[in-house]
Amino acid sequence: xxxxxxxxxxxxxxxxxxxxxxxxxxxxxxxxxxxxxxxxxxxxxxxxxxxxxxxxxxxxxxxxxxxxxxxxxxxxxxxxxxxxxxxxxxxx
Numbered sequence: 001x002x003x004x005x006x007x008x009x010x011x012x013x014x015x016x017x018x019x020x021x022x023x024x025x026x027x028x029x030x031x032x033x034x035x036x037x038x039x040x041x042x043x044x045x046x047x048x049x050x051x052x053x054x055x056x057x058x059x060x061x062x063x064x065x066x067x068x069x070x071x072x073x074x075x076x077x078x079x080x081x082x083x084x085x086x087x088x089x090x091x092x
Contacts, residue, residue, distance in 0.1 A: 025066070032062035 036058050040046035046054055068074045 028066055029059075029062055032065060033058050036061055 037046060037054075040054070040058075048054075049057070065074070068077060
Protein backbone atom coordinates (compact mmCIF):
# COMPACT_ATOMS: atom_id res chain seq x y z
CA UNK A 1 0.00 0.00 0.00
CA UNK A 2 2.85 2.39 0.83
CA UNK A 3 4.32 1.77 -2.62
CA UNK A 4 1.14 3.08 -4.25
CA UNK A 5 1.06 6.18 -2.06
CA UNK A 6 4.71 6.93 -2.85
CA UNK A 7 4.09 6.30 -6.55
CA UNK A 8 1.06 8.61 -6.55
CA UNK A 9 3.07 11.33 -4.78
CA UNK A 10 5.87 11.00 -7.34
CA UNK A 11 3.43 11.25 -10.21
CA UNK A 12 1.83 14.36 -8.75
CA UNK A 13 5.22 15.97 -8.20
CA UNK A 14 6.12 15.16 -11.80
CA UNK A 15 2.95 16.84 -13.01
CA UNK A 16 3.82 20.00 -11.07
CA UNK A 17 7.31 20.00 -12.55
CA UNK A 18 5.96 19.45 -16.06
CA UNK A 19 3.44 22.22 -15.60
CA UNK A 20 6.14 24.64 -14.42
CA UNK A 21 8.36 23.66 -17.36
CA UNK A 22 5.55 24.19 -19.84
CA UNK A 23 4.76 27.55 -18.24
CA UNK A 24 8.41 28.59 -18.53
CA UNK A 25 8.59 27.50 -22.16
CA UNK A 26 5.36 29.35 -22.93
CA UNK A 27 6.81 32.48 -21.32
CA UNK A 28 9.91 32.15 -23.49
CA UNK A 29 7.77 31.67 -26.58
CA UNK A 30 5.65 34.71 -25.77
CA UNK A 31 8.76 36.83 -25.14
CA UNK A 32 10.25 35.71 -28.45
CA UNK A 33 7.07 36.47 -30.37
CA UNK A 34 6.76 39.91 -28.76
CA UNK A 35 10.37 40.73 -29.62
CA UNK A 36 10.01 39.43 -33.18
CA UNK A 37 6.75 41.37 -33.68
CA UNK A 38 8.37 44.57 -32.39
CA UNK A 39 11.33 44.12 -34.74
CA UNK A 40 9.01 43.59 -37.70
CA UNK A 41 6.82 46.52 -36.69
CA UNK A 42 9.88 48.77 -36.55
CA UNK A 43 11.07 47.59 -39.96
CA UNK A 44 7.57 47.99 -41.43
CA UNK A 45 7.10 44.34 -42.39
CA UNK A 46 4.73 43.15 -39.65
CA UNK A 47 1.50 43.80 -41.54
CA UNK A 48 2.83 43.13 -45.06
CA UNK A 49 1.15 39.74 -45.43
CA UNK A 50 -1.91 40.08 -43.20
CA UNK A 51 -2.47 39.28 -39.55
CA UNK A 52 -3.04 35.52 -39.85
CA UNK A 53 0.02 34.99 -42.05
CA UNK A 54 2.13 37.21 -39.79
CA UNK A 55 0.96 35.35 -36.68
CA UNK A 56 1.73 31.99 -38.29
CA UNK A 57 5.17 33.16 -39.35
CA UNK A 58 5.93 34.69 -35.93
CA UNK A 59 4.93 31.57 -34.05
CA UNK A 60 6.83 29.23 -36.38
CA UNK A 61 9.95 31.41 -36.31
CA UNK A 62 10.01 31.48 -32.51
CA UNK A 63 9.25 27.78 -32.13
CA UNK A 64 12.23 27.03 -34.38
CA UNK A 65 14.49 29.51 -32.56
CA UNK A 66 13.63 28.08 -29.15
CA UNK A 67 14.03 24.50 -30.35
CA UNK A 68 17.49 25.30 -31.74
CA UNK A 69 18.48 27.05 -28.52
CA UNK A 70 17.24 24.13 -26.45
CA UNK A 71 19.22 21.71 -28.61
CA UNK A 72 22.29 23.93 -28.33
CA UNK A 73 22.44 24.48 -32.07
CA UNK A 74 21.72 28.21 -32.27
CA UNK A 75 25.36 29.27 -31.91
CA UNK A 76 26.53 26.41 -34.11
CA UNK A 77 24.08 27.37 -36.84
CA UNK A 78 25.10 31.02 -36.64
CA UNK A 79 28.76 30.11 -36.96
CA UNK A 80 28.06 27.82 -39.92
CA UNK A 81 25.92 30.43 -41.66
CA UNK A 82 28.64 33.04 -41.19
CA UNK A 83 31.22 30.71 -42.71
CA UNK A 84 28.99 29.94 -45.68
CA UNK A 85 28.30 33.61 -46.34
CA UNK A 86 32.00 34.53 -46.04
CA UNK A 87 32.90 31.73 -48.46
CA UNK A 88 30.32 32.90 -50.99
CA UNK A 89 31.45 36.50 -50.62
CA UNK A 90 35.09 35.53 -51.20
CA UNK A 91 34.12 33.52 -54.29
CA UNK A 92 32.52 36.52 -55.99
